[in-house]
Amino acid sequence: MGIQSNTSLDHLVTPCYLIDENELNNNVLNLKNALNKYWNNFIIGYSVKTNSLPWLLDYFQKNNIFAEIVSDDEYELAQAIGYEKNRLIYNGVLKSKETFIEAIENGSKVNIDTQRELHWLQELSQLNKKKYEVGLRVNFDLEIYCPDESLMGGEGGRFGFCYENGELKYAIDFINSLKNVNLTGLHFHCSTKTRSLNIFRAISIVACEIKRRYSLNLSYIDVGGGFFGGLKEKPQFNDYIKVISDELSKEFNCNDVTLIVEPGTAIVSSPFSFITSVIDVKSTTANNFATIDGSNFNINPLGKKTKFFFNVKYRDKLNRQKIIKKQIVSGYTCMEDDRLIVLEDYPKLSNGDQIIFEKIGAYTMCFTPLFIKYFPSVYVVKDKSIRLVKEKWSAKELLVNEISNITGCYK
Ligand SMILES: Cc1ncc(COP(=O)(O)O)c(C=O)c1O
Known part of the structure; x- marks a missing residue:
């Protein structure tokens, strides 16, 4: 199972969640079959x-x-x-x-x-x-x-x-x-x-x-x-x-x-992926960092996970011969410890590369919408076709039900 490797995710606006409907069907079917049997x-x-x-x-x-x-x-x-x-x-x-x-x-x-x-x-x-x-x-x-x-x-x-x-x-x-x-x-x-x-x-x-x-x-x-x-x-x-x-x-x-x-x-858990893009790379005397447009808060809000299933998609694989000993992939937030994974002996990341975190559907989305960036978009992939099922939240959604006297001009 899993998203077919030839399915293009390039056009998705990141960060976003992606649900693999085939995997979801499979989980439900396996459970129903087990119950029917026993x-x-x-x-x-x-x-x-x-x-x-x-x-x-x-x-x-x-x-x-x-x-x-x-x-x-x-x-x-x-x-x-x-x-x-x-x-x-x-x-x-x-x-x-x-x-x-x-x-x-x-x-x-x-x-x-x-x-x-x-x-x-x-x-x-x-x-x-x-x-x-x-x-x-x-x-x-x-x-x-x-x-x-x-x-x-x-x-x-x-x-x-x-x-x-x-x-x-x-x-x-x-x-x-x-x-x-x-x-x-x-x-x-x-x-x-x-x-x-x-x-x-x-x-x-x-x-x-x-x-x-x-x-x-x-x-x-x-x-x-x-x-x-x-x-x-x-x-x-x-x-x-x-x-x-x-x-x-x-x-x-x-x-x-x-x-x-x-x-x-x-x-x-298993049908959900979180797709992010690298937005900056930098080196310090201590480390090499790649910052992504997602955060630990999107996929590990309770801080309990110590490792992730993930996949790195380089935009142009051919030019990535240079192997870097250690790259820390870190989130967009202001928290120093918003660091998600350490890549050891991977080709050097650059802007636009995608980091895809897999099997993250449980106790993630429901905990995370309001810190710095609001709720990301959600897409569903079935076979090879991808459709948007939820638009990302913006300030507009955050203002819903607000009863204070706001004088801004948001339309
Ligand atoms: C009463 C009850 N049922 C079902 C669940 C779902 O548990 P899980 O996500 O571990 O399958 C929970 C989770 O806390 C629960 O409290």
Whole structure:
């Protein structure tokens, strides 16, 4: 997969994001095939926060994929894209009361994560005799099953109701005490350092245990996201879903219980590239620098990545015989440490050469639009044809909703 090497990117106005639609199709197809093979009763809920580009949400909606949302703003966005409310999975601690109630009343899968939601639910159930269904997010000690794999280690996860200290049991009893509400699902998303198969084995084992211990009659198990995807040397969707299915089938029947997965990174990371151009080269006594029109903030806003997949495209390859021992490719911002990659023993860069950063679609665009340069354009490539799907932002977009008395003359 990947963008065909003979596809010309020369005419793109950089910096810009480029989505490889074939790669995206491939990721979605691989996930669907794995689910069809091992648990043929499933819902895929795309984790909107991972990359909320409207083109992408529209793509997922057309591919029969639900939207997994975690705020009233994402709730509104999903509907603006055209999602029916019964194709939403509503998670997280930030639901507004109004959207929480509306979602439950309209058949969204709502996974309760906080005490206040339990009280909103109680109020709703007392208002009328309609039947309601909800899910609960489970907090369990993942470190017992997968030492040193969970993100917070011994500090523990902060989401959901704790299984081990009885808070989950309290929440289950609370919901069961409401006559017209059924607890129909458990939600288990875990943030991990490893994205390993063991994580999903542990989640599935605990799901079975909770169901058994509290005699629950569930219609879905939501294992969350946290998978690898689009990387050959890492576990594949088939591996993950097989592990989940092997464990879940000890307690659940595939015909009665829907498996929900909430991929973000696994689907959208690999199809995205960020294309930049060299705008200046200089030498100091210490180093050779090439400055590009992109920044670390565009592709590594959380500063967690230590290396990138990248590709260098020289404008005129023939004249680049001179090999330079070390060139630091740095971003356009004013931050000294905005340095992206070090090229060792590469031909000398010059203005107009492109540096293309690959597999950068997850937790990048949603964090970066407002520092010095605004949101870059987004293109989609399919086979060999490229089209613009989002214009770059300018000062105009930044002024939207401004209510102060601006006297400038922007039209
Ligand atoms: C509840 C929930 N579901 C799904 C995801 C997506 O996770 P990932 O991008 O690791 O697949 C997240 C990410 O934090 C999440 O919090």
